[in-house]
Amino acid sequence: MEANFELIREQQKESWNAISGGWKKWDTMTMDFLKPMGDEIIRVLEPKNSDLVLDIASGTGEPGLTIATMLTNGSVVITDLADHMVDIARENAINRGIKNVETITCDACELPFADNTFDTVSCRFGFMFFPDMLLAAKEMLRVLKPGGRIATSVWNTSDKNFWVTAIMGSINKNMQMSPAVAGAPGMFRCSEDGFMDDLFKRAGFKNISKTEIYGKLNCGTADMYWAFMNEVAGPVAAALSKADDALKAKIKDEVVDTIMQKYPEKVIAVDSNGLIIYAEK
Template identity: 50%
Template sequence: MNTELIQIRENQRNSWNSFSGGWEKWDDFTMRFLRQQGQAIIDELALKPTDKVLDIASGTGEPGLSIAAALSTSGSVIATDLSERMLQIAGAKAQARSLHNFRVEVADACNLPFADHTFDAISCRLGFMFFADMELAAREMLRVLKPGGILAATVWGEPSKNDWITSIIGTLKKYPLELPSPSPNGPGLFRCAAPGFLTSLFAALGATSGQEKDIEGIMSCESAGEYWEFMNDVVPPVVAALKTAEEDLRNNVKQEVFESFGQRINQAAPFSYSARLFTLRKPE
């Protein structure tokens, strides 16, 4: 991996470590928000009780924890992530649930520390967009997956279908704030949003059985305050834009976000999200 990619990887590690406290604080909220994606991955994996599963970019543990709970004691899950602090949260959750077949390991998806053909299944919820080198990560997944094994992953869909984030970003753009501008080829929420992106990525590596389908859902928030606090605790672009803003400017942004939220409630128009589920069975 060249110097640029190593720097991208370290930036990602530092970012996720720094936001780990926010993810722990909002764990119940995010698990509800993303549960549909996790369940879709589990359904596609068609797990057997004794399967050995690798959960990549596991963060605070899902869907790896749910997978471990569904397996027998002879099955197992290894949850990997760049962020050791996120995995500490995942490990604590596993311990609290007495999931002895779940363990965590800090690892780069582009350089997995496992032998060829180790796993019966691989899950990856909302991780691909943030890998330093997506092609290398895909190669590594194929390498450690057993012949006949299944890979299931989700990525965010098009921005126009994800107003849970684009709505507040649109508001931020109205103000003199420094919004981060990710490189088109660098890590970012919508890096893999184009239909067929993952299918093409894996097909270029000779894995041509990939299939995709859309998952549509909503972000349920009890109040404008809950939405505002969540976005300011765990969403890096929002945090980056507001962290140096003067109090008056920040208050103006907040007021507009609250007003927009109120209009949504009145119109019964909750925040929408769209993700894309990719599934591939490795040839025998």
């Protein structure tokens, strides 16, 4: 892996470990928020009872844990780059009494599995964080059995994801952000029309298809939205960690006002939109 990619990988690992406590705290809300995308991944993958499934960039365990409950004789290997997130996934499996899972800390670009091992691969919102997305896709292809199935989700364009832009718009307006490292991860890195299709084709996948799924971040109040995004959204947490108290308060006021203008008389459920890409080996 190139030196620049190594740097990005280490930054990602550090960032996700740092906010793992927030993901554990807000796990119920986060999993409700991401469930429509996970459900579509499961729908297109059609897990079979005896499948051996690899769930990559699983975070606190989904959709791998849900898939595991659907398998009579199969099992799921749950992986993530951040060991603290893997610890939470393992704890969630124990708390839910799910025994047909294994949790492993590893890099999607260097999967520690033999060729032709898995029947299916799932990866919910992981690709935009991988330093070398093509290498990650090729690794997923390598570990899939012939005819194996893969499904991943990425965020659609920014105009369809107010849950991000409501807060990042104010941050970008009020803070001079450092230029991103070339090839650095980003929320909308994979949103361009045809981007993931082309990536999968170059990796060697076939029978590629795509669906669009809408979701809602059911946060109830503008203040809860602010707290959630501060503790769960990596780019938000990273940016605001560089703001002093006065600037942070100014940004919060703007964000709350933006949210309240869009949802003046409703329980706040902020719009999201993802793309689910399916393919076969």
